[in-house]
Amino acid sequence: MSQESGVASTRKWAVLAAGVGLVYVLVRNRQTLLGPLRRVWTSGGLLPQRQIEVINSVQDPATQWVLNELKKHCQNFKVLGFDCEWITVGGSRRPVALLQLSSHQGLCALFRLCHMKQIPKDLRELLEDDSVIKVGVAPQEDAMKLSHDYGVGVASTLDLRFLCVMAGHKPEGLGKLSDTHLNYKLDKHWRLVCSNWEAKQLEPKQLNYAANDALVAVAIYRKLCRDLEPKYFWQRCAPDDTSLRNKFEPFLDVDFTKGFTLNPTGSGMTRSKGSAQPQGKKWMLKKQPYRQMATRSKDFYDNCLLQAPDGELLCTIDRRKASWYINQNLGTQISEEPFTVRLNFEPAGRAVGDVGRYYQTPKENQCVVCGERDAYIRKNVVPREYRKHFPMVMKSHTSHDVLLLCPTCHQLSNISDLRVRNKLATQCQAPFKREDGSVKYHDDPELKRVQSAGKALLHHGAKIPAPKVAEMQKTLLEYYTEQSEVTEDLLRQAASVEYRIENSDYCQHGERVVQQYREKFGGLVELERLWREHFLHTMQPQFLPELWNVNHNADRLEVRASEGRVDKADLLVAGLDAKVKII
Known part of the structure; x- marks a missing residue:
């Protein structure tokens, strides 16, 4: 081989190696290199393609056309940007004046409800369509206002901040989200935000502001979806990726502020699995208003073996329980590894x-959703607030419904449970929030003033200014009309007044739901099945114990009934009395 050909060959190999290296660098750093370009492309394509349609009346010829177009766009991409505007007069909020809905194709409809006075039928159907997700920041609040002002329900609202947390981003307001993820700055000047949305004719700045809020919501949604399921630049996918809906399902119609809070100390849970850790202040999941178990870092399942006297395996148990059988002379240790106890x-x-095989099978110490093994919390699939009202036969041996979740999955699951609780509250007329039926006692304002005045005058009368004393004495004499003057006996009587009155409509949510399912909705096995199916649907666990199933307790009660270890009353409560024969 000549020297020139050798040099040429070397150059070819060098060029090839350089090309391979360049491709490697591009692929490895694609997020850093392509991120700014992607943001510029996204924001650049957002506004030039927009089409703003202002609807002033139900009879407006454009009304039906706009609604038909929005519905057509939702056939391929079932997401709408959603926002509302209103004004406040004298500290009181006026009804929603403007409703904004935008599609992924840039069509933004501005419905001037203050002029329309009613919701068109097709618009109502679109808002109430639970297959179409309405995205924004705090959309639940706008939905509540629409419901209160116009009697229309808005189904499947999704706060974009949930997606931010899931993707490892900081959950911020719409303006900052647009700047961060779209490289597009929204005009959020307070004069524009607080402008007159009930004006006879809206100014161009108002139209731009209103339309952009809804348009960027859809664009941010699409960008966050790409972050949740990143793809290489050469991969193509349809705009409607329905596989993501299952991830969002737990957070539909859920108030973001009930699930997350800013943690200035930077401690606590801050990100979803596999996401980048945000810098600076961190976001953690807020504790829910119901009992939670402490996080464990050591093994929860010891998988010790418990045997019958003849050596047949009964179940796996923890080490402490196994040792208890030995200490109580109820069992004998057979082996150390695995630690095995045989009953006497x-x-x-x-x-x-x-x-039976479910309880015999060893359990893994890992999150049943994502497989995380570092730390976990026990999750009651059927929440304790319901289970504690079950009959004893359905409360004992409930380890089937106690699963291990990592802290992040545990909190996400708890948030998703809010939807089921609210549905049960409506179905069973069992208020979950602080409504009339959920308060055991009412405070009588008049009696409370009487007690307060009596205590103050009795114990601190000498220190109270004379005008205030006269006012308190007047309160007492107006209540005790038969008295002409305030005496010490009257003060003692007033100070002991009970101002808390028992609410005759009070019901405990969990107890009422259990009662209703016992009597009206097919028995408690149906309530158990509801919660288990909800857990499977929303969390999509990948590491469930073998033989875990939604009908477990029903099957267990059938076995007990076949052995004569359960009575008819328990089967009736469970909802199995017509299906199982008692021996």
Whole structure:
């Protein structure tokens, strides 16, 4: 080979190596290199393609056309940007004046409800269509105002801040989200925000502001979806990726502020699995208003073995329980590894069918949703506020419904549970929030003033200014009309007044739901099935224990009934009395 050909060959290999290296660098750093370009492309394509349609009346010829176009756009991409505007007069909020809905194709409809006075039928159907997600920042608040002012429900609202947390981004207001993710600055001047949305004719600045809020919401949604399921630049996908809906399902119609809060100390849970850790201030999940278990970093399942006297395996148990049998002389240790205890007495029942095999199978110490093994919390799939009102036969041996979740999955699951609680509250007429039926006692304002005045004058009368004393004495004499003067006996009587009155309509949410399912909705196995199916649907666990199933307790009660270990009353409560024969 000549020297020139050798040099040429070397150059070819060098060029090839350089090309391979360049491709490697581009692929490895694609997020850093392509991120700014993607943001510029997204924001650049956002506004030039927009089409703003202002609807002033139901009879407006454009009304039906706009609604038909929005519905057509939602056939391919079932997401709408959603926002509302209103004015405040004398500290009181006026009804919603403007409703903004925008599609991914740039069509933004501005419905001037203050002039329309009613919601057109097709618009009502679109708002109430739960297959179309309405995205924005705090859309639940706008939905509540629409419901209050116009009697229309808005289904499937989704706060974009939930997606931010899931993707590892800081959840911010719409203006900052637009700047961060779209490289587009929204005009959020207070004069524009607080302008007259009930004016006879809206100014161009108002139209731009209103339309942009709805348009950027859709664009931010699409960008966050790409962050949740990133793809290489050569991969193509349809705009409607329905596979993501299952991830969002737990957060539809849920108030973001009930699930997350800013943690200035930077401690606590701050990100979803596999996401980048945000710098500076961090976001953590807020504790829910119901009992939670402490986080564990050591193994929860010891998978010790418990045997019957003849050596048949009964179940796996934890080390402490196994040691208890030995210390109580109820069992004998057979081996150390695995730690095995054989009972000295005949147990009430043996392992039968899949129900028995479930309790015999060793359990993994990992999050059943994502497989995380570093730390976990026990999750009651059927919440304790319901389970505690079950009959004893359905409260014992409930480890099937206690699963391990990592802290992030545990909190996300708790947030998703709010939807089921609210549905049960409506179905069973069992208020979950602080409404009339959920308050055990009412405070009588008049009696409270009487007690307060009596206590103050009795214990601190000498220190109270004379005008205030006269006012308090007047309060007492107006209540005790038969008295002509305030005496010490009257003060003592007033100070002991009970101002808390028991609410005759009070019901405890969990107790009422259990009662209703026992009597009207097919028994408690149906309530159990509801919660288990909800957990499977919303969390999509990938690491459930073998033989875990939604009908577990029903199958367990059937086994017990076949052995004569359950009575008809318990089966009736469970909803199985017509299906199971009692021995």
